[in-house]
Amino acid sequence: MNEFMIVSSLLDNDFYKFTMQNAIIKLFPSVKAKYELINRGKHSFPKNFANLLKENLQKMASLKLSNEERIYLEKYCPYLDSAYLDFLKKYQYNPKEVCIFQNGKNIKIHIKGLWSRTILWEVPLMAIISELYYQLTGTKRISDKKILSLTKEKLNQYKKLNVKIGEYGTRRRYSYQVHKLVFNLLRKEGSPFFIGSSNVHLSHIFSKKPIGTHGHEWIMFHAAKYGFNIADKMAMENWLNIYGNHLKIALSDTYTSPIFFKNFDKKLANIFEGVRHDSGDPISFTNEMIKHYQKLKINPINKKIIFSDNLNPHKVAIISSFCNKKKINPFFGIGTNFTNDVGLPSMNIVIKMVQTLTEKSKKWISVVKLSNVKEKSTGNKNMIFLAKRILRIQNQNNKNKHSKNII
Known part of the structure; x- marks a missing residue:
């Protein structure tokens, strides 16, 4: 493993990203997607963070599924068929799909491209952001x-x-x-x-x-x-x-x-x-x-x-x-x-899909997640309002009023 790469394998990702990617390729191959970073914790990013993040993404472009990894997937995940594994064998991250901007201590990240490709960015990108953040802020964790x-x-x-x-x-x-x-x-x-x-x-x-x-x-x-x-x-x-x-x-x-x-x-x-x-x-x-x-x-x-x-x-x-x-x-x-229970505050960031371009639509459509609590809802405010109106959702937090007392 290359010690200078935070993410050193194409498989260093959550399993559901691959299962969804397989389904997207089969059902919605021409759909496009946009994702954005949401800095829920209002974290301040150190100087030069964006450039170092970009360097890590460039390194990810060299990652490819090895023959050994393919054999592993065939053995442990037989429902991922050979057509999908052929796709994954040829897949490589394209850093051009990710735009990263830094303005002072604020970071903005946008991801755009075919949904079947861009779906793999979210998890490793967040893992890199987290690891880089702790490295650059000089915080010391507890021992192994x-x-x-x-x-x-x-x-x-x-x-x-x-x-x-x-x-x-x-x-x-x-x-x-x-x-x-x-x-x-x-x-x-x-x-x-x-x-x-x-x-x-x-x-x-x-x-x-x-x-x-x-x-x-x-x-x-x-x-x-x-x-x-x-x-x-x-x-x-x-x-x-x-x-x-x-x-x-x-x-x-x-x-x-x-x-x-x-x-x-x-x-x-x-x-x-x-x-x-x-x-x-x-x-x-x-x-x-x-x-x-x-x-x-x-x-x-x-x-x-x-x-x-x-x-x-x-x-x-x-x-x-x-x-x-x-x-x-x-x-x-x-x-x-x-x-991330190492004696330091954990980061509170998410990367969420914000828009999609479906096969028949000619313009980007905002997508939203409402969740069971307001704090975890994401997406365009107008679209959230529309979704709640269509679904007749009013007091989103009412059913969760006891949760703080229970847990």
């Missing part, structure tokens, strides 16, 4: 020994809770080195509670199956193409068209969970193995999810909820206890609390 001790302590808590956990921490990791350190410990000492990582590169190194399905942008695009009311339903139907009996976890909060429930009919609720919760009060969501299954005459004991919203052992303990009482199966995707 302390990181391992903390990780082991958390792992032991999860073992006592008897819960299944995954690692989802690529995009906001402190560094690649810390990420690898944590992953290796989880792999060696986490069985059978540790079920894997969303990071495909590290999963390959340690011969683990990567985990994940799809992200919000998949549904956001479907809203632009088909309309807000049926975006969830169409996104799920198209997903099943590509993956059939695999990767059957539905994402529940792109346009708030009540709208998702309207789309999650008996057929889809039976087919999908479960849902992912990524915003809002997890206890309220679990209650509503169980009620929805019962209304459809589906036994919740046969279904899963994957929780992935800013988790730590304390939150997991509360959620798992509640799920056990309610007889539904919880799984937990732990992100920053695993890969």
